[in-house]
Amino acid sequence: MEREVAGEKRPSNLILVVDDEPRVRESIRSILEDEGFVVIEASNGQEGLKRVSADKPDSVLLDIWMPDLDGIEVLRGIKQLDADLPVIIMSGHGTIETAVKAAKLGAYDFLEKPLSIDKLELVLRNALSQRALLEKNRALKGEGGRESEFIGVSPVITAMLEQVRIVAPTQASVLITGENGTGKELLARSIHSSSRRSGEAFVAVNCAAIPETLIESELFGHERGAFTGASSRKMGKFDLAHCGTLFLDEIGDMSLATQAKILRVLEEKTFQRVGGNRDITVDVRVVAATNKDLKTGIERGEFREDLFFRLNVFPFHLPPLRERREDIPKMLTRFLSEYGQIYGKPDLVFSPEAERALVEYAWPGNVRELRNVAERLAIITAREVIDLGMVPSSITDEGSGQAGAADSAVEETDYRKAREMFERGFFTRRLDENEWNISRTSDAVGLERSNLHRKMKQLGIRHPEK
Ligand SMILES: Nc1ncnc2c1ncn2[C@@H]1O[C@H](COP(=O)(O)OP(=O)(O)OP(=O)(O)O)[C@@H](O)[C@H]1O
Ligand SMILES: [Mg+2]
Known part of the structure; x- marks a missing residue:
């Protein structure tokens, strides 16, 4: 029944x-x-x-x-x-x-x-x-499972959320572009949960993280005996996403061969498992995301133009946070209160000066960076009001600069320690996220490689397994 x-x-x-x-x-x-x-x-x-x-x-x-x-x-x-x-x-x-x-x-x-x-x-x-x-x-x-709300009050995000309401219930493919940490995955999840498929699966595939040799069996599954080691049948992501939404993340990093296979599924709505010859029919809604410029990829012959058009039925571009600073105060308040709950400090607030510095900062890591900064501050603060002195100097030194120099001198020792703690946590986490690959991490945090090396040495950060 x-x-x-x-x-x-x-x-x-x-x-x-x-x-x-x-x-x-x-x-x-x-x-x-x-x-x-x-x-x-x-x-x-x-x-x-x-x-x-x-x-x-x-x-x-x-x-x-x-x-x-x-x-x-x-x-x-x-x-x-x-x-x-x-x-x-x-x-x-x-x-x-x-x-x-x-x-x-x-x-x-x-x-x-x-x-x-x-x-x-x-x-x-x-x-x-x-x-x-x-x-x-x-x-x-506020992670995973029951997803968190997409915060945004700036005109560009408000307009985008309006469009999401219109597009979500349709079957149209969606392509989300934007820098790292701008909220592409969160937006994809919001599209799924406001669609008619919300009761079905949302299956995310990180196309960049799967080795080339395995991507087909990941996506399409394989039959028993398809290759050495394939001891039983395996379901692919397309199987799992049947009736639901398939989120193809980092789509700009797929090989041309895989692109051709994906295009075929999108057009014919059928696929074959690796080592199988039966056509399997699927009904999936595809939402794709990338931080790369696919147009350049197309010019260079690295990305199929026909796949681009297929995915780009409805494009969303998430601007970097520095181009929508109106969103920052609400995000700060929300994240600080979320982390305050977790760390047993439910009444945290920012002082107006601290908030101003955070709004003016360029946020190269976008919302993800902002979220992490809010978490660090919630951890290290001993007071309810987080003032300018607690904000990492990498943030206050940028932006308008002048504000705060005097304030931070007052609490120099405390502040130094706080900053060190923050930086150690910040870099360790970024390194961890990027599997301790220095070039990738320096890209992600917006620092030169040599500067990152220097920071690591200065803070005594070493690869945990070395
Ligand atoms: N508008 C927003 N409101 C609330 N949280 C947000 C918003 N945008 C991003 N976030 C949060 O910021 C973090 C990064 O977002 P997300 O993973 O969606 O970014 P992304 O664009 O997919 O990043 P990447 O390119 O690095 O994969 C997540 O914790 C997400 O919940
Ligand atoms: Mg992502």
Whole structure:
């Protein structure tokens, strides 16, 4: 039976049972319903994945041994859709090998068939409380899961959000451009959640992060035996995004060969798994993003013009933060209060001088940089009012400059320490994000390589594994 989801308040004890045997599903259902759980069922792996993205269950009981798509593959798919969803593996004749594999993929627990009612209930209750805890932390941090709101009051962003409302419900492909950290992914998520597909999956693929040799199997999946090491069938991102939105990030970094394949899926709405010869039909809405100038890519023969036109049906350009400074005060207030909550300092505010300096700064790392600065300040401040003296000098030295020189002298020692702490955290995090690649990091923070090296030495920052 299909369960109606839209408009209904979701219970927080929704359990999905994936098992090919109707009698097993039926008996689990009757046990769990007696205990006050709400149960939905799927009779195979594909259906299970669909239920996960459509119904957002709180936990999954998954049979490991099913014909067609086996439990391990379903587990892998579920983890891609929702990494925090606790999945409990049920197995009748489990081998150590499968158990290890499942554990590595992040299975929450194992139950042996025939199931013990007490054990089943205990494991489920633990899984649900872990889930609730994770969700709460997520909500506090304002990241992932339930996404954060796209903040913007400047005319350019207001107009853009107006357009999002118009475009989101359509099937049109969207291309989002903008510098690093301007909010491309957040905008993509907002488009998905204001679309008719909001109940379905939002699947993000970072095209730059996947090695060339694996990108096809990532995107399209592969059949068992397609190549050495392909021991079972694998679902691709297009499979997972079926009925939902596929977010192709860093699209400017894809090889021409992959571009050709993507174009084909977009045009024909079908694809083949690697090593397969069956056409699989999909219904996905594509939102793509890049910080590169695709027009230049086209001129250089690195980006297909036909793919560009296909993706660029509806373009959005996110201007850098320095071109929409009106958005900064609201972002500052929001982020400071979010991080204040997390770090147990709920009433933080900026002094007017500090706010002015932050508004005038150029923000080469855009909103991401601003968010991180707000977090650092929330961590290091001992007072409720964050004044100019606490703002890193790399920020105050720029902009108008004169303001604040006198103020910061007052608290020199404190301030120095604060700045060092800030810088150490800031650079370590940027380096980490860029896998300790110096050129990439210096690009990301807008510093020369030599300056970055100097900073690292001065602050004693070293690669953690070296
Ligand atoms: N308008 C906004 N309102 C609230 N938060 C925002 C806004 N824009 C960006 N952010 C936040 O800033 C951070 C960076 O945003 P996002 O990851 O969407 O940027 P991006 O353009 O995809 O960056 P990159 O090019 O580096 O991948 C995220 O934490 C995001 O939530
Ligand atoms: Mg991004």
